[in-house]
Amino acid sequence: MTPTSSSLFTLALGLHDPWAVSDVAFDADAGQLDLQVSFQPGARFTCPSCGAEHQPVHDTLAREWRHLNFFQYQAYLQAKVPRVRCGACGKTTQVPVPWAREGSGFSLLMEALVVTLIKAMPVRQVAHLLAVSDQRLWRILDYYVDSARAQEDFSGVTTLGLDETAARRGHHYISLFHDLDAGRLLFACEGRNAEVVAQFADDLEAHGGCAENLTAACIDMSTSYRAGLAEHLPWVDVTFDEFHVIQLVNRAVDEVRRQETKTHPQLKRSRYLWLKDHQNWTTRQIRQYVDLKRLNLKTHRAFRLKEALRDIFHHAPDRETADPLLNQWYSWARRCRIEPIKQVAMSLKNHWEGILNAFDSKLTNGRVEGINAIIQAAKAKARGYGTTRHLITISYLVAGQLTHLPVSPFKLKGTSAVATGVQGV
Ligand SMILES: [Zn+2]
Numbered sequence: 001m002t003p004t005s006s007s008l009f010t011l012a013l014g015l016h017d018p019w020a021v022s023d024v025a026f027d028a029d030a031g032q033l034d035l036q037v038s039f040q041p042g043a044r045f046t047c048p049s050c051g052a053e054h055q056p057v058h059d060t061l062a063r064e065w066r067h068l069n070f071f072q073y074q075a076y077l078q079a080k081v082p083r084v085r086c087g088a089c090g091k092t093t094q095v096p097v098p099w100a101r102e103g104s105g106f107s108l109l110m111e112a113l114v115v116t117l118i119k120a121m122p123v124r125q126v127a128h129l130l131a132v133s134d135q136r137l138w139r140i141l142d143y144y145v146d147s148a149r150a151q152e153d154f155s156g157v158t159t160l161g162l163d164e165t166a167a168r169r170g171h172h173y174i175s176l177f178h179d180l181d182a183g184r185l186l187f188a189c190e191g192r193n194a195e196v197v198a199q200f201a202d203d204l205e206a207h208g209g210c211a212e213n214l215t216a217a218c219i220d221m222s223t224s225y226r227a228g229l230a231e232h233l234p235w236v237d238v239t240f241d242e243f244h245v246i247q248l249v250n251r252a253v254d255e256v257r258r259q260e261t262k263t264h265p266q267l268k269r270s271r272y273l274w275l276k277d278h279q280n281w282t283t284r285q286i287r288q289y290v291d292l293k294r295l296n297l298k299t300h301r302a303f304r305l306k307e308a309l310r311d312i313f314h315h316a317p318d319r320e321t322a323d324p325l326l327n328q329w330y331s332w333a334r335r336c337r338i339e340p341i342k343q344v345a346m347s348l349k350n351h352w353e354g355i356l357n358a359f360d361s362k363l364t365n366g367r368v369e370g371i372n373a374i375i376q377a378a379k380a381k382a383r384g385y386g387t388t389r390h391l392i393t394i395s396y397l398v399a400g401q402l403t404h405l406p407v408s409p410f411k412l413k414g415t416s417a418v419a420t421g422v423q424g425v
Contacts (some may be wrong), residue, residue, distance in 0.1 A: 004260055009035050013099065015075075018043035026073075033070040037099075045084050045095045052088035065100045067107040068409060074131070079108055106140065112406035114140050119397060122381045123390075138390060145396050148404040153181075154186060154209030155199040160217040160236070161368040162225050164192045165375060167388045174388060175200075175225075176375070176395065180218060185371060185399035188392045189406045197228030218363040220244040221351055239363045240354040242313040248347065249306045250275050252340035256302040266292060267299060274303045277310065277339070298338050305333055305341055313358070322359040326352075371399045 009021040010301040015037065021257045023036035044054040060080035077099060085092045099107045107113070118141055127134040161178035167190075175196040177187040187203045189196050201211045211233060218239045219225045229236055253274050261267040270292060272287045281289065293300055309329055316322035333345035348355060358364070375391075378398045382390040396402060 006282040008234070015098070019079075019098065021373060024336060026070075028073075031073045033073050033075040035067070035075065035077050037077055037097075039082060043082075045082060045087035047084055047089060047091070047092045048093045048095055048211070050086060050089040052086055055084040055086045055088075058085035058092050065105060065107045065109055067099075068109050068113060094302065104140070104143075105136070108406070109409040111140050111144070112409045115144050115397075116395075116408040116410075118381060138393075142389075142393055143399070143402075144405055145393050148402040149207075149396060149400065151404045152203050152207050152400070153199075154207040154321055156203065157181075157186065157209050158213055158215050159363065160186075160214060161363075161365045162197075162217055162219045162229075163368050163372060164220070164222070164363060165372055169392050172388060174392060175396070176368070176372065178371060180363060180365075180367065182401065183371065184401040185375075185395055188395050189393075190388050192222065192224060193206065194224045194228035194231060195341065197232045201232055202228050202258060205404050216357075216361050216363055218358075218361075218365045218368070220353075220365075221248060221347070221354075226354075234289065237361065238354045239357040239361045240351050241358050241364045242310075243365055243369060245313070245348065245355060245358075246306065248308055248421050249309060249341075249344050252344040253299065255301045255340040256338055257299040260297055260299050264295065266295065267297070270299075274299060274306075278307060301345075302338050302341050305329070305336060310333075316359055319356050319359040374398050 005024045006021045009024060013021065013035070015021065018035055018039040020040075020381040021035050023034075025036070026032075027034075029288065031417055039057075041081045044056055046053045047055045061084050061167045063079060063081050067077050076290035079097060081094055081097060083092050083094045096102055099109075101108065101111075104111065112128070114126065114132075114137055117129070118137065123134050123137050123141070126132075127137055130137075157179045159180040163176050163178070164173045165176060167174050168171065172190075173192045174188050174190055175192050176185060177200045178184065179186050186207075187200045188210045189199050204211060204214075212235070214233055214236050216237045216239060217229055217233070218241050219229070221240055221244055226238065230240055254271060257267055257271065257274055270288060273281070273288055273292075276285070278289075312322060312325045312329060316325055330345055330349060333341050375395045375398065379391060380396075381394050398403075
């Protein structure tokens, strides 16, 4: 190729002195473009160990990096990377190159593309598209997510949402700690025992946050989260939100329906009728309800109790209004002679303060449920390699609002392209 193509690629790669493209080799049959990048003979480099400038090159080591495709062809950067023998500290050290981070076999722009694509599609698809193994992609993603998280600032966090999600089939769970004000995932870890709260508190402090600044937490009614908060963050007001309260009652309603289906087969295929908010019923469900209502079923009574509880959440403006209404509901539920409902009413009584807190704090994990839905959808990204660690990494990627991830290479302006990948926005 002519020198013109070398200077074109030097410009396109945004290379500066002493680096420039010195040779271009294109093999259409192999589907590959090789760009040889060289430093000017006699160039001197800063010692990476001590920072002493203008150190002479001791020797070089040939290396190669996968770069963004050239049209439909794979492109590689190749360079003899110098080691300097430093006159100041005496060490012999390999100098960093401006187009790649240390130890990576990809250019920064290629890594930025990888991160951008994984935000949008499963890792396995990205691997197929780029013809790179998914293990290598996970290493890139782990690196960028970890380093982006390390730069996150949690100093303003006061309000927590705490929830769990199944990592895979069986009993593998991860706990998710959210900043309810910002709607972002702060911390995720394996397990759902009380100790995860201590792990979160450590992580919060490691990111400039202050556990003493936390004032409120919205959680489900699992005893372990409650115990964890009581032990590690005892000053935090706990709220049990509408979503989890109704979820609990819904489980009881469903149990009643299942038992009653044995004697009333008409109840078959009515599960979602009873679980849904009646305002969201379809026409078919409204007709189904009208038919079933006439049968004077326990399921119907259980459903009415659930809807009455939902009404209190929707209409009671404050704690003072809610308290007597909830008490009335409780005595109705205790006298209803439907065992699962009596049980759930007792369970709610045990969580009374936290339920009442919802009317003061107005906290709801509704937003968290939205984030969890995103994470559930993102599980496909980790599919096939669905280790818990991968799911956590993906969760941070899609829900962590990380501000220090590399930007898409297609958003770049100017010619400093090679160095821009690590800087983020
Ligand atoms: Zn040195």
